[in-house]
Amino acid sequence: xxxxxxxxxxxxxxxxxxxxxxxxxxxxxxxxxxxxxxxxxxxxxxxxxxxxxxxxxxxxxxxxxxxxxxxxxxxxxxxxxxxxxxxxxxxxxxxxxxxxxxxxxxxxxxxxxxxxxxxxxxxxxxxxxxxxxxxxxxxxxxxxxxxxxxxxxxxxxxxxxxxxxxxxxxxxxxxxxxxxxxxxxxxxxxxxxxxxxxxxxxxxxxxxxxxxxxxxxxxxxxxxxxxxxxxxxxxxxxxxxxxxxxxxxxxxxxxxxxxxxxxxxxxxxxxxxxxxxxxxxxxxxxxxxxxxxxxxxxxxxxxxxxxxxxxxxxxxxxxxxxxxxxxxxxxxxxxxxxxxxxxxxxxxxxxxxxxxxxxxxxxxxxxxxx
Numbered sequence: 001x002x003x004x005x006x007x008x009x010x011x012x013x014x015x016x017x018x019x020x021x022x023x024x025x026x027x028x029x030x031x032x033x034x035x036x037x038x039x040x041x042x043x044x045x046x047x048x049x050x051x052x053x054x055x056x057x058x059x060x061x062x063x064x065x066x067x068x069x070x071x072x073x074x075x076x077x078x079x080x081x082x083x084x085x086x087x088x089x090x091x092x093x094x095x096x097x098x099x100x101x102x103x104x105x106x107x108x109x110x111x112x113x114x115x116x117x118x119x120x121x122x123x124x125x126x127x128x129x130x131x132x133x134x135x136x137x138x139x140x141x142x143x144x145x146x147x148x149x150x151x152x153x154x155x156x157x158x159x160x161x162x163x164x165x166x167x168x169x170x171x172x173x174x175x176x177x178x179x180x181x182x183x184x185x186x187x188x189x190x191x192x193x194x195x196x197x198x199x200x201x202x203x204x205x206x207x208x209x210x211x212x213x214x215x216x217x218x219x220x221x222x223x224x225x226x227x228x229x230x231x232x233x234x235x236x237x238x239x240x241x242x243x244x245x246x247x248x249x250x251x252x253x254x255x256x257x258x259x260x261x262x263x264x265x266x267x268x269x270x271x272x273x274x275x276x277x278x279x280x281x282x283x284x285x286x287x288x289x290x291x292x293x294x295x296x297x298x299x300x301x302x303x304x305x306x307x308x309x310x311x312x313x314x315x316x317x318x319x320x321x322x323x324x325x326x327x328x329x330x331x332x333x334x335x336x337x338x339x340x341x342x343x344x345x346x347x348x349x350x351x352x353x354x355x356x357x358x359x360x361x362x363x364x365x366x367x368x369x370x
Contacts, residue, residue: 026309035173037326051113060088062325166220168326169319171300185287198271212250223351232260238358243272
């Protein structure tokens, strides 16, 4: 029997090619990839947390579940410090004396969660006191200040890392490690599209951030992009705006197009989606592609497509709060081994540089070269 494909003139594409029909792929076993949060051999290293506000629950819950040793929780509002202490580490000190916690010689690592404006002086004081530091993201608003703090850490022989907890969300971690192992070849495109309801920021301090979506939220994906393409980014063009009917003052919409050597990337953030949230990430390369999809950041299914077929790894854990275990765990491992962690402050400046260029592009209304 003659098929339509058989009757195509020689040298002409098939009808399936014109119609963009995909080929059936065999199901193959997923490669074994270690994507879980790293943990140190010694989990007794004393940790102090400064800032017992909203996000601190994720830090402390992760540390408790992984058996880490939080010995002090400090906040300028003593009642908040006590509440977090009672909830997670009842034997820890709860105090409003932040300076005393920073100076305490028994504490080796400080987790600093306040907003960047008040966090930078705390980072400097912690390093001057001989503490390793995990800084909440975004690390700094000023890249020059970030360089200064990274240099101070080097001078003191200390580690300064940034809480880019998305790096250890299960789907991002699996895809990043798959790229690092060369499973998709050289990356040629990265496309992220997220629709969710971010209206909860209305009336909170976050609502005062003009660049909320691209800076505070989007930094996770600028960081993820840098983690899979390295230093190949060359320019970025971005837009941001308010959605019709949104209650928050800050723009909840943002998009960025990134040109990099041999490829392209797009990041689309729709933070005013009240119904039908969704999250997808697609990475294509010269030898395969990766796709992660799900209804939100915590529920994702990853597929790996190569010439061999399609693999569907089984993911364990969630972004909240395994991602937070990853950032502290990786820092503690680096302290043990003497190596720089992948979320070191100086490395994170490349992610910030890309994010800041996107914000500059919004303000200038034109692409910004890197």
